[in-house]
Amino acid sequence: MSTKTRIAVLGGTGNLGHALAWRWARAGHDVIIGSRTKEGAQAAADDLNKRLGREAVRAADNPTACESAEVVVLTVPFAAHAAVLESIKPKLSGQVLIDTTVPLRPPRVAVAQLPEEGSAAEITQQIVGDKAQVVAAFHNAAASLLEGDDDLDCDILVTADDIATRRAIKKLVEDTGCRPINAGKLANSAASEALTSALIHINKTYKAHSGIKITGVQTDFN
Amino acid sequence: MSTKTRIAVLGGTGNLGHALAWRWARAGHDVIIGSRTKEGAQAAADDLNKRLGREAVRAADNPTACESAEVVVLTVPFAAHAAVLESIKPKLSGQVLIDTTVPLRPPRVAVAQLPEEGSAAEITQQIVGDKAQVVAAFHNAAASLLEGDDDLDCDILVTADDIATRRAIKKLVEDTGCRPINAGKLANSAASEALTSALIHINKTYKAHSGIKITGVQTDFN
Numbered sequence: 001m002s003t004k005t006r007i008a009v010l011g012g013t014g015n016l017g018h019a020l021a022w023r024w025a026r027a028g029h030d031v032i033i034g035s036r037t038k039e040g041a042q043a044a045a046d047d048l049n050k051r052l053g054r055e056a057v058r059a060a061d062n063p064t065a066c067e068s069a070e071v072v073v074l075t076v077p078f079a080a081h082a083a084v085l086e087s088i089k090p091k092l093s094g095q096v097l098i099d100t101t102v103p104l105r106p107p108r109v110a111v112a113q114l115p116e117e118g119s120a121a122e123i124t125q126q127i128v129g130d131k132a133q134v135v136a137a138f139h140n141a142a143a144s145l146l147e148g149d150d151d152l153d154c155d156i157l158v159t160a161d162d163i164a165t166r167r168a169i170k171k172l173v174e175d176t177g178c179r180p181i182n183a184g185k186l187a188n189s190a191a192s193e194a195l196t197s198a199l200i201h202i203n204k205t206y207k208a209h210s211g212i213k214i215t216g217v218q219t220d221f222n
Numbered sequence: 223m224s225t226k227t228r229i230a231v232l233g234g235t236g237n238l239g240h241a242l243a244w245r246w247a248r249a250g251h252d253v254i255i256g257s258r259t260k261e262g263a264q265a266a267a268d269d270l271n272k273r274l275g276r277e278a279v280r281a282a283d284n285p286t287a288c289e290s291a292e293v294v295v296l297t298v299p300f301a302a303h304a305a306v307l308e309s310i311k312p313k314l315s316g317q318v319l320i321d322t323t324v325p326l327r328p329p330r331v332a333v334a335q336l337p338e339e340g341s342a343a344e345i346t347q348q349i350v351g352d353k354a355q356v357v358a359a360f361h362n363a364a365a366s367l368l369e370g371d372d373d374l375d376c377d378i379l380v381t382a383d384d385i386a387t388r389r390a391i392k393k394l395v396e397d398t399g400c401r402p403i404n405a406g407k408l409a410n411s412a413a414s415e416a417l418t419s420a421l422i423h424i425n426k427t428y429k430a431h432s433g434i435k436i437t438g439v440q441t442d443f444n
Contacts, residue, residue: 112412114336142438153437157420184423190334191420194413198379201406202436210438214421215375216364216430 003028005172008069010034010062010076010084013044016100017075019146020138020176022048025056027175032058034065041065066091071172072132073098078105078120085127096168097132099124099189102139102196110201112194121159121189135160135169136189139196141178142209151177154211157192159183170221181214182221225250227394230291232256232284232298232306235266238322239297241368242360242398243279244270249397253279256287263287288313293394294354295320300327300342307349318390319354321346321411324361324418332423334416343381343411357382357391358411361418363400364431373399376433379414381405392443403436404443 007024011017012033025031025048033048035041041059048057066072066088072095076084081101101120105113117123121136128134136159145152156178160166166182173180183191195212202210229246233239234255247253247270255270257263263281270279288294288310294317298306303323323342327335339345343358350356358381367374378400382388388404395402405413417434424432 110410111407112340112410114340114412116338118334118336159420181424182427183420184427185333188332188334188416188420188423190336191413191416194410194416198381198405198410198413199436201410202403202439205404205406205443206439206441208438208440210436213435213437214424214432215435216432217424217428218430219428221427 004030005071006030006032006069007071007073008032008034008065009073010065010088011074013040014075015143016138016146017073018044019143020073020075021057022051023146023176024172025052029175031056032060032065032069034060034062037061063088063091066095069095071096071098071169073100074124075100078103081120082123082127085124089128089131092128092131095132096165097124097128097134098138098169099134099136100138102193104197110197110204112197114190114194118187119190119193121186121193125186133160133165133168134186135165136186136192137169137173139192140199140212141176142211145209146176152211153213155179155181155214157181157183157188159186159188159192161186167222180221181217226252227293228252228254228291229293229295230254230256230287231295232287232310233296235262236297237365238360238368239295240266241365242295242297244273245368245398246394247274247278251397254287254291255279255281256284259283285310285313288317291317293318293320293391295322296346297322300325303342304345304349307346311350311353314350314353317354318387319346319350319356320360320391321356321358322360324415326419332419332426334419336412336416340409341412341415343408343415347408355382355387355390356408357387358408358414359391359395361414362421362434363398364433367431368398374433375435377401377403377436379403379405379410381408381410381414383408389444402443403439
């Protein structure tokens with residue numbers, strides 16, 4: 001993967017997708033916003049391009065966005081998660097697939113309700129099989145903070161079944177202004193997914209934009 | 223609950239139980255170590271009393287330890303969790319029950335494997351019913367650090383179905399040298415339980431004694 005990565009952000013019209021697209025476009029990556037329709041995606045791309053002051057972000061429907069991408073990022077609500085994956089599956093051929101999905105079931109979003117498969121990330125892995133390299137990340141970063149310009153006081157737990165896939169997105173996490181943490185196997189995505197409900201509760205209780213830091217870790221992972 | 227609390231630490235011969243008993247005895251609480259036999263518990267109590275320089279910690283078998291306790295703390299391996307709860311259930315009559323259990327399934331302890339009930343804490347709640355006020359905490363604190371004298375750079379996610387039960391252990395968490403965080407309903411214990419496997423992975427990978435901090439939260443909970 002070159003320094004400049006071609007990234008498809010599916011669900012890039014939502015809060016987290018829009019904010020991640022902003023961070024990566026700002027860092028010089030080649031970003032394609034994906035949505036159900038190209039028109040929906042175009043509005044988000046226009047907004048980002050205006051902010052960037054250059055035509056750096058493109059728009060496409062979700063499957064088309066995946067075609068030429070090296071990295072596909074899934075930022076859709078849990079209710080749409082499986083359907084979007086099925087829709088892009090024909091376009092997957094070895095890309096890195098970053099799953100940010102938290103299995104929230106409105107209205108009780110502040111209470112962890114993990115799926116029986118263990119985590120949303122494991123459902124993703126079951127759906128895409130060996131057609132993509134699944135890595136889970138970004139569950140615990142506040143979209144409202146990513147939408148800004150400052151580095152975040154938040155670590156990103158990066159989980160994937162092999163270390164190579166975790167390494168593959170290390171730089172992309174750093175480019176968002178967060179610290180990547182090698183947090184082990186994909187099943188450990190259950191931790192960051194459940195933690196999101198706890199953070200939602202904390203945000204409400206403490207009137208905060210909370211995040212997490214792993215303490216006792218000074219070194220980079222490699 | 224008075225400033226001095228009578229605390230039964232079940233599994234107080236293990237690493238986490240021993241370390242918590244140390245912190246609470248040091249803070250002036252009335253600590254009873256529980257174990258399968260009084261003799262096993264006595265060795266741990268003797269060790270702590272020697273370190274304290276006074277006879278402050280007592281020993282009992284698990285059910286007896288619960289009889290006079292205001293707070294019961296469960297620090298046994300997941301494999302023994304249900305059996306110990308059944309053994310103490312006849313002695314429960316409204317105590318606060320702090321469950322520290324992480325559903326680890328050796329040898330794959332660095333991979334989250336939550337039970338189908340959602341979390342160990344929810345199993346605890348199912349077993350004890352309304353005979354105790356269940357609160358989950360201390361999953362993410364390193365026993366090796368708690369065994370020392372310094373405050374920890376680690377937050378404790380405190381989860382219980384009602385805020386009163388979370389509040390009931392706030393001071394006890396502070397007395398261990400950690401910061402308590404109101405993390406919502408008991409089901410959110412899934413987050414701290416799964417996170418323990420991630421932290422075990424992180425400890426191995428980074429050669430660290432890792433913990434977590436919730437960022438963006440400056441105020442105490444009340």
